[in-house]
Amino acid sequence: MNNTPEPTIMIIFGSMGDLTWRKLAPALYNLFFDHKLPERFAVIGLDRVSQSQADFVRRMKDGANTFCRLGNVADEDWKPVEANLHYLSGDFGDPATYTALSQQIAAVEKAWASQANTIFYLATPPAIMETIVNGLGVAKLAHDRRRARIVVEKPFGHDLPSAIALNKLLSTVFHESQIYRIDHYLGKETVQNILAFRFANALFEPIWDRRYIDHVEITVAETVGVEHRGAYYEHAGALRDMIQNHLMQLLCLIAMEPMVSFDADDIRNKKLDVLRAIRPIPADQVDRFAVRGQYGAGQIEGAPVPAYCSEPGVAPDSSTETYAALKLYVDNWRWQDVPFYLRTGKRMSLACSTVAIQFRPVPHQSFPTSSQAAWNPNYLLIHIQPEQGILLRFQAKQPGSSFQLSPVDMSFTYSGTFKARSPDAYETLLIDAMIGDAMLFMRSDQVEQSWSDISPVLNAWSKTAPSGFPNYAAGSMGPQSADDLIAQDGRSWLPPEPLAGSSAAH
Numbered sequence: 001m002n003n004t005p006e007p008t009i010m011i012i013f014g015s016m017g018d019l020t021w022r023k024l025a026p027a028l029y030n031l032f033f034d035h036k037l038p039e040r041f042a043v044i045g046l047d048r049v050s051q052s053q054a055d056f057v058r059r060m061k062d063g064a065n066t067f068c069r070l071g072n073v074a075d076e077d078w079k080p081v082e083a084n085l086h087y088l089s090g091d092f093g094d095p096a097t098y099t100a101l102s103q104q105i106a107a108v109e110k111a112w113a114s115q116a117n118t119i120f121y122l123a124t125p126p127a128i129m130e131t132i133v134n135g136l137g138v139a140k141l142a143h144d145r146r147r148a149r150i151v152v153e154k155p156f157g158h159d160l161p162s163a164i165a166l167n168k169l170l171s172t173v174f175h176e177s178q179i180y181r182i183d184h185y186l187g188k189e190t191v192q193n194i195l196a197f198r199f200a201n202a203l204f205e206p207i208w209d210r211r212y213i214d215h216v217e218i219t220v221a222e223t224v225g226v227e228h229r230g231a232y233y234e235h236a237g238a239l240r241d242m243i244q245n246h247l248m249q250l251l252c253l254i255a256m257e258p259m260v261s262f263d264a265d266d267i268r269n270k271k272l273d274v275l276r277a278i279r280p281i282p283a284d285q286v287d288r289f290a291v292r293g294q295y296g297a298g299q300i301e302g303a304p305v306p307a308y309c310s311e312p313g314v315a316p317d318s319s320t321e322t323y324a325a326l327k328l329y330v331d332n333w334r335w336q337d338v339p340f341y342l343r344t345g346k347r348m349s350l351a352c353s354t355v356a357i358q359f360r361p362v363p364h365q366s367f368p369t370s371s372q373a374a375w376n377p378n379y380l381l382i383h384i385q386p387e388q389g390i391l392l393r394f395q396a397k398q399p400g401s402s403f404q405l406s407p408v409d410m411s412f413t414y415s416g417t418f419k420a421r422s423p424d425a426y427e428t429l430l431i432d433a434m435i436g437d438a439m440l441f442m443r444s445d446q447v448e449q450s451w452s453d454i455s456p457v458l459n460a461w462s463k464t465a466p467s468g469f470p471n472y473a474a475g476s477m478g479p480q481s482a483d484d485l486i487a488q489d490g491r492s493w494l495p496p497e498p499l500a501g502s503s504a505a506h
């Protein structure tokens with residue numbers, strides 16, 4: 001695959017919105033600064049907000065300035081970027097908007113004296129997607145299967161039927177190979193590294209199964225609350241917002257079989273196999289496999305924060321979950337009966353995303369009981385963020401005349417090993433969409449299967465109102481029921497051990 005994108009025009013629907021400002025503007029600026037964008041590259045911002053070209057440019061610069069990993073954007077560096085930004089305001093339901101868009105695309109192509117690939121980026125609320133897709137279809141802006149692509153953000157649907165309907169709608173205008181469904185976790189370096197860790201090393205794969213692994217824990221803990229997104233979050237909740245996509249994708253990468261080649265569909269097929277193998281949660285036993293929670297008032301880093309129900313845009317008697325934990329099984333030869341515990345929550349005591357692999361104990365303890373006081377089984381911890389790296393815990397003999405075992409850690413950190421800074425997830429994903437590499441994007445069947453896997457929980461939770469909300473204080477590690485979920489199997493959530501050499505280790 002060619003890593004330099006062809007001439008590209010990126011059309012951003014919702015260009016005055018939060019996502020464009022917060023994620024796309026800085027990512028595009030970083031790519032430009034790192035010379036990753038094609039020489040011929042333009043953005044056409046489209047929004048219903050009637051603003052001037054200058055307003056749009058100012059907003060993009062502000063986004064780049066505020067969130068760019070390279071720090072403040074110097075005026076002389078911004079100038080060449082600005083020259084390639086265009087703005088159109090128009091109603092997404094009005095055919096005239098698409099006529100104006102076609103004309104603007106044609107004008108850019110004429111100036112370049114070259115055809116361009118077009119990427120239609122829907123940075124818009126899900127409800128408007130149908131209108132935009134139909135508009136693009138009628139204006140024949142999608143018919144070139146090689147050149148035209150569409151990028152859609154999560155949430156992709158609200159449940160299985162709505163995801164099927166969305167996929168159907170998209171397929172009336174775009175071919176599957178033109179559709180890029182974003183799950184930004186897949187663009188994170190540490191998430192991509194799971195494939196390298198597992199399949200570029202001979203060491204781990206032979207023990208990566210039910211014979212050696214006791215269980216797997218996937219944790220995505222955030223200290224932030226819902227911030228200004230109450231209106232969206234009220235209809236989503238942690239299960240839809242995080243588990244259906246980000247955590248299920250992590251599970252796929254941990255549980256998938258080795259791919260035959262580094263090919264988008266090969267890898268996506270292997271991930272789909274995992275999702276298809278997830279044991280259905282019996283409708284009448286959801287409580288044994290899933291728990292939900294909602295934060296009450298509490299403290300984050302010593303400062304008081306309000307309860308979820310007091311956040312803007314949230315109903316005072318909301319039953320939306322801000323925390324969810326699941327126990328899943330992957331029914332295949334590799335993983336039969338190995339539990340995968342998934343948990344995520346907002347306003348937790350610390351922000352950390354990790355995958356913990358707990359290995360089984362040694363089959364026979366040959367050391368005297370007196371030497372085993374501190375003994376525990378091997379443990380592998382993949383730190384996704386904010387720390388980035390991997391920790392492996394094993395046993396060593398403590399120095400001294402008596403034979404005492406003691407756990408010790410071996411750590412790899414990105415910051416200590418690699419000098420180059422990791423690109424942000426959106427940079428990786430934008431370039432991949434430009435060069436036409438769909439590996440880090442979700443295919444329609446994956447999205448649907450993932451919704452199907454969590455459907456029993458969605459259904460049960462929609463039928464029965466939660467009792468006892470709020471059930472965890474902001475600044476804690478979630479509700480007691482989540483500890484009980486794992487304790488019923490005689491286990492407890494593993495502590496997020498910091499990596500040696502990282503700031504958190506001191």
Ligand code: BG6
Nearest residue numbers: 154184222224241242246353385
């Ligand atoms: C988004 C969710 O997909 O991921 C947010 O909608 C969440 O609720 C965010 O905060 C977390 O992403 P990251 O990259 O900060 O871990």
